[in-house]
Amino acid sequence: MKIWKGTLILFLLLFVLWLLLAGTDPQELIVGGITALLLSLQFSSKAKIFAEVNISFRSFYFLILYIFIFLIALIKSNLDVARRVLDPKLPINPGIVKVKTKLSSKLGRIMLANSITLTPGTLTVETKDENYYIHWIDVTSPDINSATEAIVRKFEKYLEVIFG
Amino acid sequence: MTIIIILVLGILMLSSAILALQLKDLVAAIISAGVISLLASVLFLILAAPDVAMTEAAIGSGLTTVVFLFTINRIRKLKGDDDG
Amino acid sequence: MLLITIFGFALIFIGIWGMLTQKNIIKMIIGFSIVDTGIHLVILSIGFRKEGTAPIIDATLSKAEAVSRAIDPIPSALVLTAIVIGLAVTALMLVYAFKMYEKKGSLQIKDFKELKW
Amino acid sequence: MVRKIFLFIILILFLYMIFPLISEFKILSQIPDLAKYYLEKGPDELGSANLVTSVIVSYRGLDTLGEVTVLFIATAGIGFLLRKKSRISLTPNRKASEILRTGSAFLLPIIFLYGIFIFTHGHLTPGGGFQGGVIIASGILLLMLAEISWKMNYLILHWVESLSGFFYVIIGLLGIFLAAGFLDNRLLPLGDFGRLFSAGAIPFIYSFVGLKVGSELVGILTKLQR
Amino acid sequence: MELIGSLITLFGAIFLFLGALGIFRMPDLYNRMQAGTKATTLGSILFLFGLAIGCYRGLCFWRVLILIIFIIFTNPISSHALARAAHHIGVKLTERSVKDDLKKDSQKGDRK
């Protein structure tokens, strides 16, 4: 049951990608459908990671919110980098801190790591079980709990709903 | 505008070619050789040959670098065995 | 496009110089691949025409316009196959370099004296 | 010392050889007659929108067959040279990080889909069999980098390689009987210009070339990595 | 419409430039990677997006979208792989750094 859900999501993803690339000519629909079907059956063992996605109206709403927040964080991080780079004194205070996450789904964890990498002043260096080791350009709170509060929490609450 | 792009890319290409032959570290030399292919593929695109640019981007800067790396990796492993 | 031809020849020149002066076998192979890229640049730049565009017919280039605007497709086809062959030849040379290292434990060309005359 | 002088003479000779090519260079305003024929008649004769593809696959198809053969021989040579297992790898490799493994599982189907898109649309967009094959090979390369315990199934690889080569030649031979000559693509109807099933047999020929090139490159990479 | 597109492209180019400047100026590898990853990601996204709404007019908007999705997914993964490798082979942090939890923890793991 679970594996079929993952395969189905993978199939839809690949099919939409093909249509974005090739347009909606009927011939393209047929060939794209066959290709996506064969590939999703071939990779159905890898498609397990998609089976953890919650499909509901609420998670869709949270996905939109998440993308919105992510884009804002991305722009803020760039302004932050610009401020630091252009300052002649280079105001940095770097270090590697440890944070904890509650997510268990693989796709959710990779999304979280990517979001952390792209948001202000943080870069995922290593993951061990529930701990993420993060290079922080401006360490303001060195212990685990407050760093988790500052870095992880704002994305985690959305990803928890989407990926379970 | 095209002239400016050609000049900048060409000069970078030539200097990275010299760099690739002068660097002591082999892997750094391989990275420089990858940069040559990278810039050459943009020049191919300016010469209106997207097929060739795609091939050069895929093979020249991707697979050639990896093939060199795999060979160096084998040599490194062999060397490590000799030491130990 | 004269500029690109000159850059291509300069690349060939640097590559040959590197192949002749370097002492390390891997560096010689890098020189070979530089020569490869330079030759491709020269062939393509000689086949270019004024204001040329890619010979692919779509919404922006109609069939009738193709004769007056598109570039010559033959050098592109030649270079395309040459690049793939270049990868295979480079891989073969690298495997030879590896086998030589396995025999002698060195990559310097001065350690291989059997073929010296 | 003698060697330096020798080198100097070679480089001077090289400069002398290429000097006329630079001094008498002019941009073509008129293309050669053969190219004009290809540009003028190519789209109607073969039905392929990408004229480079029509030159590679059909007009000069025999050269491409030779080139694929050269690639095959190079692969076979590499396999022959590396046939003995060399005495390496005492220390086990370091495992890839969890993020890279999940990312490769996520990206691998997409890379394969894009490779298939490239070689089935060789007659409409830039790219074709060679580029698609390279993309598929790099998908397998990503798998090799992410999962250290992953092993290539050589049986499948050999079968894909042999069958695609076989069908490539069979389509070429069918061209002799059903159309004008070897590797002529008009054994199938040309179809509407600019759609997927057009240009006769070009999409099929290019797909087989792509599978063959891809499996050969995967062979090279796996043999080098072991 | 074209003016908006060109301004977006200009912002993208400025971010690319800042990223390059960061790579050039920062004191150690990790800080360089911080500047490099973030600024080049947003910079190239804005650059391509501006080009798409300026000239191509929907013809290839979808293709630019695919390119942007690829960049957003692949760029952080490659940075992460690189940072992990660099930390594993012991690239030092700059002297101005405050703390290094990972080093402490991995040494603890070795002692066990």
Add this chain to the structure above:
Amino acid sequence: MSAIIYHIAAIVSLIALFLTFLRLILGPDLPNRTVALDAMTIITISVIGFIGFLTKRVIYLDVAIVYGLISFIGIVALARYLERGI
């Protein structure tokens, strides 16, 4: 007006390419050079998009997509080589 701004943007990105290349030359060790290569490929993707804009051909963007995919795999290969993973 807008054409001039596009050209200025292209020139700024070329300067960025030059700066990353300086890091490639200076870079004291291998990881630094790899970071420079990573940034360089992304800036090059932008330049490819700009060339497509100059010549008004949409199909040039396909090259950029292939470029992005393959350079990602190249960087991952370099990283795995550094940490002795392959």
